[in-house]
Amino acid sequence: MLRHLVRNATLAVALAIAATAPLHAQDQKGTLVFAVETLSAQTLDPILEGRPGNAVYQAVMYDSLVGFNLEKGGVGPGVAERWELSPDGLTWTFYLRPGQTFHNGDKLTAHDVKFSLERQMGPGSLAAAAATMKRTIKSIEVVDELTVKVNTTSPQIGLPASLSRAVAPEGAIMPKNYIEKVGEEEFRKKPIGSGPWKFVRNVPGDRIEFTAVAKHWRGTPHFKDLHMLLVPEESTRVAMVRTGEAAIASIGPEAMLGASRAGLEVLSVPGTMQAIFQFWGTYKPEVKDSPIAKARVRQALSLAIDRKQVIEHVMNGKARMPYPFSTFGYTDYFSADRWEKWAAEAYRYDPVLAKKILAEEGYPNGFELKFANTALPGTQFMVDIGTAIADMWTKVGVKVTLKHYEWGSFAPMERGDQAPLIGWASMYRTAGRPDAPWRYNGAFSPDSTQRLLGDKENCPQDCQDFVKTYQALGAELDKDKRTALTDRMVEITANSWTVIPIIEGMGYYAINTKKVGQFNPIPGRHELGDVFERIPRPEQKPWKK
Amino acid sequence: MKRYIARRLMQGVILLFMVATIVFFLGRLTGNPVDLMLPEDATAEDRAALTQTLGLDGPVLDQYAIFVGKAMHGDLGMSIRMKQPAAEAFFDRLPNTLVLIPWAILLGMMLGIPLGVVAAVNRGGMLDRAAGTVAVLGVAMPSFWLGVLLIFVFSVELGWLPSGRMGGPSHYVLPVITLGTFLVAGFMRITRSAMLEVMESEFVKLARIKGLSEATVIWKHCLRNALIPVLTLWGVFVGNLITGAIVTETVFAWPGIGRLTYEAVIYRDFPLLQAVIILKSILILSINLGVDILYAYVDPRIRLA
Numbered sequence: 001m002l003r004h005l006v007r008n009a010t011l012a013v014a015l016a017i018a019a020t021a022p023l024h025a026q027d028q029k030g031t032l033v034f035a036v037e038t039l040s041a042q043t044l045d046p047i048l049e050g051r052p053g054n055a056v057y058q059a060v061m062y063d064s065l066v067g068f069n070l071e072k073g074g075v076g077p078g079v080a081e082r083w084e085l086s087p088d089g090l091t092w093t094f095y096l097r098p099g100q101t102f103h104n105g106d107k108l109t110a111h112d113v114k115f116s117l118e119r120q121m122g123p124g125s126l127a128a129a130a131a132t133m134k135r136t137i138k139s140i141e142v143v144d145e146l147t148v149k150v151n152t153t154s155p156q157i158g159l160p161a162s163l164s165r166a167v168a169p170e171g172a173i174m175p176k177n178y179i180e181k182v183g184e185e186e187f188r189k190k191p192i193g194s195g196p197w198k199f200v201r202n203v204p205g206d207r208i209e210f211t212a213v214a215k216h217w218r219g220t221p222h223f224k225d226l227h228m229l230l231v232p233e234e235s236t237r238v239a240m241v242r243t244g245e246a247a248i249a250s251i252g253p254e255a256m257l258g259a260s261r262a263g264l265e266v267l268s269v270p271g272t273m274q275a276i277f278q279f280w281g282t283y284k285p286e287v288k289d290s291p292i293a294k295a296r297v298r299q300a301l302s303l304a305i306d307r308k309q310v311i312e313h314v315m316n317g318k319a320r321m322p323y324p325f326s327t328f329g330y331t332d333y334f335s336a337d338r339w340e341k342w343a344a345e346a347y348r349y350d351p352v353l354a355k356k357i358l359a360e361e362g363y364p365n366g367f368e369l370k371f372a373n374t375a376l377p378g379t380q381f382m383v384d385i386g387t388a389i390a391d392m393w394t395k396v397g398v399k400v401t402l403k404h405y406e407w408g409s410f411a412p413m414e415r416g417d418q419a420p421l422i423g424w425a426s427m428y429r430t431a432g433r434p435d436a437p438w439r440y441n442g443a444f445s446p447d448s449t450q451r452l453l454g455d456k457e458n459c460p461q462d463c464q465d466f467v468k469t470y471q472a473l474g475a476e477l478d479k480d481k482r483t484a485l486t487d488r489m490v491e492i493t494a495n496s497w498t499v500i501p502i503i504e505g506m507g508y509y510a511i512n513t514k515k516v517g518q519f520n521p522i523p524g525r526h527e528l529g530d531v532f533e534r535i536p537r538p539e540q541k542p543w544k545k
Numbered sequence: 546m547k548r549y550i551a552r553r554l555m556q557g558v559i560l561l562f563m564v565a566t567i568v569f570f571l572g573r574l575t576g577n578p579v580d581l582m583l584p585e586d587a588t589a590e591d592r593a594a595l596t597q598t599l600g601l602d603g604p605v606l607d608q609y610a611i612f613v614g615k616a617m618h619g620d621l622g623m624s625i626r627m628k629q630p631a632a633e634a635f636f637d638r639l640p641n642t643l644v645l646i647p648w649a650i651l652l653g654m655m656l657g658i659p660l661g662v663v664a665a666v667n668r669g670g671m672l673d674r675a676a677g678t679v680a681v682l683g684v685a686m687p688s689f690w691l692g693v694l695l696i697f698v699f700s701v702e703l704g705w706l707p708s709g710r711m712g713g714p715s716h717y718v719l720p721v722i723t724l725g726t727f728l729v730a731g732f733m734r735i736t737r738s739a740m741l742e743v744m745e746s747e748f749v750k751l752a753r754i755k756g757l758s759e760a761t762v763i764w765k766h767c768l769r770n771a772l773i774p775v776l777t778l779w780g781v782f783v784g785n786l787i788t789g790a791i792v793t794e795t796v797f798a799w800p801g802i803g804r805l806t807y808e809a810v811i812y813r814d815f816p817l818l819q820a821v822i823i824l825k826s827i828l829i830l831s832i833n834l835g836v837d838i839l840y841a842y843v844d845p846r847i848r849l850a
Contacts, residue, residue: 235693449589
């Protein structure tokens, strides 16, 4: 009896220790297989890859200077534990997490951070923001092994966000000594990083394989190996998850119902994008007599959209009412609660009011609207949304001339004089990112690519207000004042009804619950590159139905 | 014969030059890789910098002159997306496509030729109609749909075969069936018409008069002669398979040159697209030239014409 009790007690203690002890290498088992529609450039050199590829597969083996807030979304600690801005707003100081190492055992230090940022700005870099970094970063100083200062040419409040994977790959930290020793070519063949997964093999057009490190501050992987398979066809990806050949596959909203009916878990990542529609050149003299030059007409077109129908029928219920343009629940320095209430009212479905406004503005029988329907890469469902809203506009009397464009042929039209788009409305997208000003600048500044409120020759009141607010925001260091300015910027543009959100979209994954346990994605981050290490094995945390 | 080969080679070079020119300019009409490499909120400054880094900032005609100059020396450029020589990327993936082709042709012949014989022997009968239906289905059924259907039945429902990707022998079955179904129809129709022609020949009547069994007449004497036009169509079928593998390779996540072509188009990877089309054209031209030379060797009237 006593022996029995002792044995049970020993077993209980052992189980308790096992449950609370940190994960060790011997606990890592099995292979996590992820099927994805694209591996983008499929290169493991961070200076040669854009954001989507970086966030999917480079993220697993590289850490970023600034990381994520795993619960809320937006930025959080990364390689740098914390960072601070100097009182003049011209220097950011990053304090690195001690004890970090690369996969070859080298210590990760401030020298690696300086080297990585300079490499991202250097020749041969295909980094999306290389030119902006070169212009805005004056110098990078190593203060000590764990402290690095970035001096900027003007106050760059959004710099930490732009060095996080939440926005771009430019913050990926690479091993200085290793690259200098073996050279770039060898580094590309045998890359090493400091992330929770080590590189094993890259088979172009087919797969990338990684193996887990024994311990990592981002989370020690539960699986021993991670295989990312390139499977371009969605139905094949879903089939692979159904058969167990893959544990997780990226899917679009159109595949959600089928996957769900087939018994797969469908995971949705909130706040990854907004599907929007926007009006081009409404301030131009040649558009002044067009109905879309009037903000109230643009508002009426928004009121004519039944967003709940779009969410229900196009997005299969896995989307939500949007915040104003390019803002999300996790947006920095932003009164999210206030704007959520505002959006619920402003973006309501009210076809009666829409018709009334149109009549008051002189269009009781509607008008002809030219609408360019397009979808940015990876969000093909936008075409269905565009078609649906065009149909809704028809119901309030607007005669829509709908033209479909493949993204490759649409993108060039928005540059230069924008002649093919002036006077048109079009579909567009904004990706989820924590810092709103960057996206606002790209859409509304008179010298930006899109310049939707005005250009250098014609900058009406809205446009001037925006410029003033945006400039003040760029130099504002006080958090409360910064929030007030962000809210003001959102207010100016939301009330202009030039860019109008339709829905806040999500990222979707089909999951075989026999292959992986329950896990949470990072809000706003469609890609799972920073999540794989926290995905449990199925027996560790079963999915609750 | 030498003059004939020289003439065909010269025609091939001119054709290649035309293909390269068309692909170069048509590719650029479809957009710019920078639009796909940068996020939608990239600044004009970053866009201009990347365009310059990729060598896409000069006038298109200048780019064309550089492309032609390099191509003459065998340099088809670097893949924008993969950052490796485009020709190297092509030859890395070519074996993956080539391993499917013999099996697809074998499947096409093993099913198509007997079906064609049966159809010809039963001309106008039920079996002929049934074989005709198979032929129509084989030609009309989109390989995309067939591939997805096969995955659903044999992978998902029955669990017999993997859904896709390269691997052991079982991974070949569904892609080969998908590729080969079109060939079954092709071989069946050609065999049928060739058989019908041969079955009317004098030597066949003589064989029957000699008292040979019907099976010997059909399968030995008729089929052997009917196979000549069938076998010469190999070249065309191999060419079709090389160019037509795009869909099959995409559905089955097979990393061959079909998928490489698809990726080059999707990412506006101009150098890769140019290289893939030019190298595929060289392959197909070589195969066709080989077949034509064989024809000319067999039938002197062709080289004299």
